Amino acid sequence: MWSAPHLRQGRPSGRGANGKLDLKMPKRFRTTVTGSYPWPVQPADTLKKPTLSREAADEMIRWAVKEQVDLGLDIVGDGEGRRENMYYFVQKRVDGVSFDQMEYRSYGTAGFGIDIAAVVDTIRNPRLGLAHDWRVAREVATPQVEVKMTCIGPHMLAKFSNNQRPDLYPTDGHLAFAWADILNQEMREVAGAGCEFIQFDEPAWTAFPEEAVWAAAALNRAVEGLNVKIGLHVCGGNAHRKRVYFTRYDDLAGAFAAARIDQVSLEYCTLSYDMLTLWEKWKFKGEFAVGVVDQRSDTIEPPELVAERTRPVLEYFEPERLLLASECGFQHVPLEVTRGKLRTLVAGARLLRGEA
Numbered sequence: 389m390w391s392a393p394h395l396r397q398g399r400p401s402g403r404g405a406n407g408k409l410d411l412k413m414p415k416r417f418r419t420t421v422t423g424s425y426p427w428p429v430q431p432a433d434t435l436k437k438p439t440l441s442r443e444a445a446d447e448m449i450r451w452a453v454k455e456q457v458d459l460g461l462d463i464v465g466d467g468e469g470r471r472e473n474m475y476y477f478v479q480k481r482v483d484g485v486s487f488d489q490m491e492y493r494s495y496g497t498a499g500f501g502i503d504i505a506a507v508v509d510t511i512r513n514p515r516l517g518l519a520h521d522w523r524v525a526r527e528v529a530t531p532q533v534e535v536k537m538t539c540i541g542p543h544m545l546a547k548f549s550n551n552q553r554p555d556l557y558p559t560d561g562h563l564a565f566a567w568a569d570i571l572n573q574e575m576r577e578v579a580g581a582g583c584e585f586i587q588f589d590e591p592a593w594t595a596f597p598e599e600a601v602w603a604a605a606a607l608n609r610a611v612e613g614l615n616v617k618i619g620l621h622v623c624g625g626n627a628h629r630k631r632v633y634f635t636r637y638d639d640l641a642g643a644f645a646a647a648r649i650d651q652v653s654l655e656y657c658t659l660s661y662d663m664l665t666l667w668e669k670w671k672f673k674g675e676f677a678v679g680v681v682d683q684r685s686d687t688i689e690p691p692e693l694v695a696e697r698t699r700p701v702l703e704y705f706e707p708e709r710l711l712l713a714s715e716c717g718f719q720h721v722p723l724e725v726t727r728g729k730l731r732t733l734v735a736g737a738r739l740l741r742g743e744a
Contacts, residue, residue: 679715694736
């Protein structure tokens with residue numbers, strides 16, 4: 389089931405999603421959001437947001453995309469405001485999962501836990517509507533701004549599911565591959581809508597490093613046949629703006645190398661170790677979205693600090709392969725703090741380009 393996949397070390401810089409040489413090289417020091425954006429008025433529990441109607445979700449997407457474009461970002465997402473949280477959003481929109489008997493489960497060593505849904509039958513019939521969400525976002529964004537689609541990965545879905553059907557899914561690995569098939573169905577529609585950049589989020593890799601190699605194989609199943617740029621975001625968790633998992637990225641080098649990805653998005657600026665040693669073990673040829681802004685703090689970093697944090701990474705990545713981002717998403721962050729941090733991110737990139 390988990391035979392060694394064909395390894396892909398990212399497409400060469402300057403090549404598009406179809407492998408053809410692009411006539412225009414990417415912009416230097418592009419800026420992006422990692423994924424989530426806060427609501428205009430934050431709900432009481434940002435980890436368990438209420439379900440939105442289709443009309444309300446569209447309105448939230450339009451608002452979040454306009455916010456990101458107006459702040460000057462080069463690559464934006466739909467804001468993820470449509471979702472209850474990253475796993476509930478998928479689980480509520482497939483058959484075979486029940487929210488009637490939730491089980492509380494804790495994760496990591498920082499006191500984080502949450503009620504998780506039960507897998508009670510074959511997981512099937514996805515109806516996430518992500519292709520629609522991407523179209524709404526694309527209509528709002530200006531032509532020069534790239535719009536990516538972000539989504540939870542199969543390993544995270546498996547770890548945040550209470551598997552009540554071991555006869556169907558004997559292990560978390562089998563369940564992850566089932567989730568991968570669901571995500572692949574959905575993402576084929578997203579790619580068919582015109583999206584050229586899909587990012588999967590897999591923070592639980594750092595919670596279960598011993599599973600990361602087969603988790604990478606499950607991710608590879610999820611991206612089969614998509615023929616678009618594939619991104620992977622791996623952080624230490626961000627529940628209520630607290631890091632939950634503490635595995636070093638070096639320990640995941642084998643899994644990263646096995647994943648068929650073109651861009652990786654990682655924490656950097658607040659880690660207790662030098663994560664740049666990862667690039668001595670993993671000779672990645674794709675793009676690196678580096679977390680140079682700390683979304684866990686309300687302090688707005690000056691642009692000079694953003695530039696200072698970025699410069700050491702240039703030893704490993706050319707400016708065209710280096711993107712500036714926060715370490716994780718902003719869904720738990722006050723709106724004005726989010727705006728301030730993204731403004732400083734854009735200003736820091738301009739400093740690095742010599743435009744300021």
